[in-house]
Amino acid sequence: MVNCKSVYEPxxxxxMLETWARKHAFGAVLDIGTGSGILAIAAAQGRNVKNVVATDVQKGVVDYCEKCIQNKKIKFLQSDLFQNVRxxxxxxxxxxPYLPQELKLKDLTIEGGKKGxxxxxxxxxxxxxxxxxxxIxxxxxxxxxxxxxxxxFIANNLLEFEFLEKQHYFFEDLYVYLVKKSAILKKLERYNIKNVKYFSKGKRGLLFTGVCDTKKVAIKIKNPKSNAVGRIENEAKYLKLLNKNNIGPKLLFFDKDFLIYDFVEGDFILNFIKKESIxxxxxxxxxxxxxxQLFVMDGLGINKEEMSHPPKHIIISKKNKKPVLIDFERSHYTLKPSNVTQFCDFLVSGNILKLFKNKNIExxxxxxxxxxxxxKNNINKNNLNIKDLNNIGYSLE
Ligand SMILES: C[S@@+](CC[C@H](N)C(=O)[O-])C[C@H]1O[C@@H](n2cnc3c(N)ncnc32)[C@H](O)[C@@H]1O
Structure with missing residues (x-):
């Protein structure tokens, strides 16, 4: 006996969505959460539609549709979102289902979770x-x-949307959106980058992660809210050069819109130092x-510009506990590089002194x-020797 108690009545x-499905659906169609099958049927009637896979998380709904709908173009499938979809x-x-559980309607066909x-x-x-x-x-x-x-959520997945319609009903407005892949996402996919996910936001760049072959990669894209120009190209230029000196995460590819480098799994330097086991x-x-690394950069005459406040610019790699400098978007050539001196400033700041003291380091x-x-007064390539390095290193006791 087919249980159709929880088939959502259109x-x-x-x-609203039926109208837009008739207008826009094409090719191979997937109707998720098909319920009564209303949208799958509407899509299947489209001349440009080849076939429809209609899914629902509820087995009873799928059984109901299979029994009541005879349409050669439609195949029904039980699946929690994409779980069984190929x-x-x-x-x-x-x-x-998009209503918040807080409304206590206790209906799986309309409640999308605690917040909806x-x-x-x-x-x-x-x-x-x-x-x-x-x-689409x-x-x-x-x-x-x-x-x-x-x-x-749309932006975090490098998608973009077109607003199609709004209607007001009793206590709510209903919106219909047409969502597509952004040009950047399409380009990344052409580079064989999959599973692109938002990771974090900086002043000038947005960071996403992705998977290239089986490797996790970081993808930096210009923050649309930033007015800075040419930062992506700049970072790619310096990263390429510094990688030759084993500095920075390994650059994989870049173009004018993004740069892709090996994702560094690890902790930011201060979080790492604070750990009890360290x-x-x-x-x-x-x-x-x-x-x-900073001596090398000074030697090359490249200023990174972030070293007096580097907590978010140094990651301690989980793999080998080595510090990896990140974010080279502001790097530039200079006659007076100040990476080393800036980092000295950082080390003698109040809270760092305190943190190190807690670790018995004076x-x-x-x-x-x-x-x-x-x-600073003698900076030139000749005096960048191991003695300087040790001297500064030895001042930590
Ligand atoms: C609001 S109804 C829409 C039904 C139909 N498409 C319509 O427009 O009338 C939502 C449907 O999604 C189904 N559903 C809920 N959670 C789901 C999930 N995780 N994966 C697939 N379907 C789900 C429900 O069983 C329900 O049939």
Whole structure:
């Protein structure tokens, strides 16, 4: 006996999306959360539609559709979002459960999680691997789902949207969006980068992660809110050069819109030092290693510009506990490089002195300042020798 108790009876959201599905659906179509099958049927009637895979998380719904809908173009499948779905589609249609559980409606067909947007977030985080490069997503959601959240999830996955329609019903507004892959995402996919996910935001760049073959990579894209020009190209230029000296994460590819480098798994330097298991010996080794990289940069006449406040610019690699400098977007050539002296300034700042003291390391502030001054006044390639390095290293006791 087919249980059709929880088949969603088409409502306003269904009919709004139905109109757009008739208009835009093409090629191979995936209808997620098909319910009564209304959207799958509408899509299948389109002349440009080849076939439709219609899914629902509820087995009873799939059984109901298989029994009641006879359409050669439509195949029904039980699946929690993309779990059992294979292949890529030209059109993906989704009328998700989007209401917050806080409303206590206790209905799986309409509740999208505690806040309402959780299923949409999961959907948008996975959809790229199932959508063809020029494919489209048609989706509907409510003002109760929090529009800014949905827009954020779209951007975080390097997708972009076109607003198609808004309708007001009783206590909510309903929106229909057409979502597509952005030009940058399509380009990244041509480079064989998959699973692109938002990671973090800087002043000038947005960082995403992705997978290239089996390797995790970092993808830096210009922050659209930044007015800075040419930063991506600049960082690529210096990273390429510094990689030859084993400085910075390994640059893999770049173009005018993004640069891709090996993702460095690890902790930012201060978070690493604060860990209980990290002792004086390890810390001294790390600081010396940072200095050795900065000496090389000074020797090359390249200023990184971030070294007086580097907590977010040095990652201690989980693999070998080596410090990896990141973010070279402001790097430039200069006659007076100040990487070493800036890092000395950082080491003698109040909270760093305190942090090191907790680890039984005494930073000899006077000694560092004196050495930094001597170094600054004599800076040239000849005096960049191991003695200087050791001197500064030894001022940590
Ligand atoms: C709002 S109804 C939409 C039904 C139909 N597409 C329509 O427009 O009338 C949401 C549907 O999504 C299904 N659903 C809920 N969570 C799902 C999930 N994680 N994966 C697939 N379908 C899901 C529900 O069973 C329900 O049938």
């Amino acid at each position: 409502r306003e959201d269904s009919t 292949g890529r589609f030209d059109t993906i249609i989704f009328n998700p 947007y959780e299923i949409i977030e999961r959907f948008l985080n996975e959809v790229n691997n199932f959508l063809k490069a020029d494919g 997503i048609l989706m509907v959601f409510s003002s109760l789902t929090k529009k800014e959240k949905v827009v954020g 002792n004086k010996k390890i810390i001294k080794k790390i600081i010396k290693n940072v200095f050795s 930073i000899r502030k006077d000694k560092i300042i004196e050495l930094a001054k001597i170094y």
